[in-house]
Amino acid sequence: MLLEVKDIHVHYGKIAALHGVSLEVDEGEIVTLIGANGAGKTTTLKTISGLRPLSRGKIMFDGADISRVAGHKRVLSGIGQAPEGRGIFPGMTVTENLMMGCYARKGDVSRDLAQVFELFPRLAERKDQAGGTMSGGEQQMLAIGRALMTNPRVLLLDEPSMGLAPKLIQQIFSIIQEINRRGTTVLLVEQNAQQALQVAHRAYVIETGEIVKSAEASALLDDPEVRAAYLGGGADRPVGGSEPEQAAGAPEEPRDG
Amino acid sequence: MSNSTGVSARGKGRAGFGSAFPVAYERARRRAGARRAPLNLLLLPLLYVTETFGAINETFHEWWIRQPGWSRWTVYILLIVGGVLLPSEQVASFMSPETDWATLLFFPIGGYVLLAIGLNVVVGQAGLLDLGYVAFFAIGGYTMAVFGTKYGWSFWEILLVGLVLSALSGVVLGAPTLRLRGDYLAIVTLGFGEIVRITANNTEYIGGPNGIGGIPHPPSLSEWAFPDAFPFNLVGLEGVQPLSYGTLSAHSYYYLMLATIVAVIIFAKRLERSRVGRAWAAVREDEDAAELMGVPTFKFKLAAFAIGAAIGGAVGVVYASQAISIIPNNFPFILSATILAAVVMGGSGNIPGVMVGAFLVAWIPERIRFFGEYRVLIFGAVLVALMVFRPEGILPSRQRKAELEEGTGGMGSMGAEVAGPTADAEAGR
Numbered sequence A: 001m002l003l004e005v006k007d008i009h010v011h012y013g014k015i016a017a018l019h020g021v022s023l024e025v026d027e028g029e030i031v032t033l034i035g036a037n038g039a040g041k042t043t044t045l046k047t048i049s050g051l052r053p054l055s056r057g058k059i060m061f062d063g064a065d066i067s068r069v070a071g072h073k074r075v076l077s078g079i080g081q082a083p084e085g086r087g088i089f090p091g092m093t094v095t096e097n098l099m100m101g102c103y104a105r106k107g108d109v110s111r112d113l114a115q116v117f118e119l120f121p122r123l124a125e126r127k128d129q130a131g132g133t134m135s136g137g138e139q140q141m142l143a144i145g146r147a148l149m150t151n152p153r154v155l156l157l158d159e160p161s162m163g164l165a166p167k168l169i170q171q172i173f174s175i176i177q178e179i180n181r182r183g184t185t186v187l188l189v190e191q192n193a194q195q196a197l198q199v200a201h202r203a204y205v206i207e208t209g210e211i212v213k214s215a216e217a218s219a220l221l222d223d224p225e226v227r228a229a230y231l232g233g234g235a236d237r238p239v240g241g242s243e244p245e246q247a248a249g250a251p252e253e254p255r256d257g
Numbered sequence B: 001m002s003n004s005t006g007v008s009a010r011g012k013g014r015a016g017f018g019s020a021f022p023v024a025y026e027r028a029r030r031r032a033g034a035r036r037a038p039l040n041l042l043l044l045p046l047l048y049v050t051e052t053f054g055a056i057n058e059t060f061h062e063w064w065i066r067q068p069g070w071s072r073w074t075v076y077i078l079l080i081v082g083g084v085l086l087p088s089e090q091v092a093s094f095m096s097p098e099t100d101w102a103t104l105l106f107f108p109i110g111g112y113v114l115l116a117i118g119l120n121v122v123v124g125q126a127g128l129l130d131l132g133y134v135a136f137f138a139i140g141g142y143t144m145a146v147f148g149t150k151y152g153w154s155f156w157e158i159l160l161v162g163l164v165l166s167a168l169s170g171v172v173l174g175a176p177t178l179r180l181r182g183d184y185l186a187i188v189t190l191g192f193g194e195i196v197r198i199t200a201n202n203t204e205y206i207g208g209p210n211g212i213g214g215i216p217h218p219p220s221l222s223e224w225a226f227p228d229a230f231p232f233n234l235v236g237l238e239g240v241q242p243l244s245y246g247t248l249s250a251h252s253y254y255y256l257m258l259a260t261i262v263a264v265i266i267f268a269k270r271l272e273r274s275r276v277g278r279a280w281a282a283v284r285e286d287e288d289a290a291e292l293m294g295v296p297t298f299k300f301k302l303a304a305f306a307i308g309a310a311i312g313g314a315v316g317v318v319y320a321s322q323a324i325s326i327i328p329n330n331f332p333f334i335l336s337a338t339i340l341a342a343v344v345m346g347g348s349g350n351i352p353g354v355m356v357g358a359f360l361v362a363w364i365p366e367r368i369r370f371f372g373e374y375r376v377l378i379f380g381a382v383l384v385a386l387m388v389f390r391p392e393g394i395l396p397s398r399q400r401k402a403e404l405e406e407g408t409g410g411m412g413s414m415g416a417e418v419a420g421p422t423a424d425a426e427a428g429r
Ligand SMILES: Nc1ncnc2c1ncn2[C@@H]1O[C@H](COP(=O)(O)OP(=O)(O)OP(=O)(O)O)[C@@H](O)[C@H]1O
Pocket: A012, A017, A035, A036, A037, A038, A039, A040, A041, A042, A043, A044, A084, A191, B419, B420, B421, B424, B427, B428
């Protein structure tokens, strides 16, 4: 196992946000963590990347216990994250943002930079634009590209589809698959369960700080409970206008790589 | 930069400095025009001044980044020469008809400028809101007073001790508190500033409320005087001994302050361009994201605190070496607030900006002494108006401007708290 989260408990003050979350991510997988607002998805990712301390449990990465390792050191061992809400540096240019990704690394990074620009041609076109003036979708690309610049072994993505138009969501998800094909393990947090389950190999469902289900992603797509809670109800009734990405997404997206 | 100011600045860069003025007028009118009738007339002159500053700044910046090394060095040297000739009689008659200009230049002007450069490291670069910066100034001052009067150490030795002690006190304050963010940090630092002053007030060993008197002057380095020749005779500085620290004239202290300022600017500029500067920028813009990039955010925040504190301490040592006596009330909270106002008003994060801000904050109240009681009121109104209509400051750095537009990194780390509960809640909606 590349990443193992074992029964972690995380508190904000006295309030427990996670009570006993366990999950595993194997080398080469795309694993998705889905759940409603406030279920604890972001908290889980932040705890894995070291932005939140845990009060109980363990996080193992590549066989070592990293539960007490500082966040900036976890980056070096190979945990990269594109945070929720993108978290790009608004005053830095696109290139400067990307270069922050290899702040802690030594050696030549021009190949990594070229690769990010190849994955996201849009970023190459806007190299010198201030990050804060990029559009939402561009910022998302930048956040993912910047995380890739840390040369991660596992990439943690927190709702990469948030606030994007259906077409762009398609694009982002196929890029995630491409990144995975090139050898990076991905742990993907999503509210857009339909899309996430289509690209992922395995999935976990989190509710109020606990994992309530885990299975093959394809199995969850057909699971009646999951369909009712996260995919919008009846089997042959696609959700109405409120979630257009579903209609746009489903047919042309091939499963697995 | 794709915003409109950036574009117009580039166009102007080619047209030359002269066209900065009509541009500034246009912009001032636009900004003032948005207000109602009596207000915009009052604002227009003020905005014209700040927009002119801004336009010159942009034009100059465009020109500056295209200059080769030697031409930059020429500008640096001209600036230093200007600094040396600044206490001239002609300048004094305009700048300070009522008070001794050289004294004023030493303190408050020089002192505020250096304090602002130091606070800028903390607030402008690392984005940490420090409301108790005066504490480090006080620690430097008391270091000079105690070691000078009780141990008979010389100024130069004490300067070193002062740097170390104030940096240490920065670490002592920072280590437990830098895990706090934004407003919490501001409150704790505010408390620290008061604790230092009140402790001084209640400590018999350092004179309690009466402070310490009889602080020795620095030993004179040389009796050499400016010759009666160009350019000194033109500005009435002939015969001034710049390296001799008697009680008679403030000139030599001003030059001591000037040298310290130059040294600190070089140091701060080098930091800004280094990996440290990049780390600070990342922390200021988004602390969580910085940590995710492998920046040891806590370490760098602590470093910013220590460096800022050391600079504040240096000002204290230099100040006390001239003052002969210091008392706790030389270090009130209002001084922290004033320096912070200078930094924000001048253009947080940009060294020339904070220097202009500090200069104005130190000089305007002196210059308008003839208003008597009302001068503070007028001064306050000018500050408020400036911040409402030019929130980015008089000479903002480009990066900070972009941050402000985005709504992060704007003031201390208040804006950098994007990963907090409110941001999450908004994002979920
Ligand atoms: N900084 C914080 N302070 C206090 N409570 C917090 C904080 N951040 C999150 N919480 C709480 O922890 C719980 C889990 O939040 P989390 O952000 O992990 O949810 P999420 O699954 O990512 O939700 P969303 O899909 O809306 O992003 C929520 O109840 C939230 O209110």
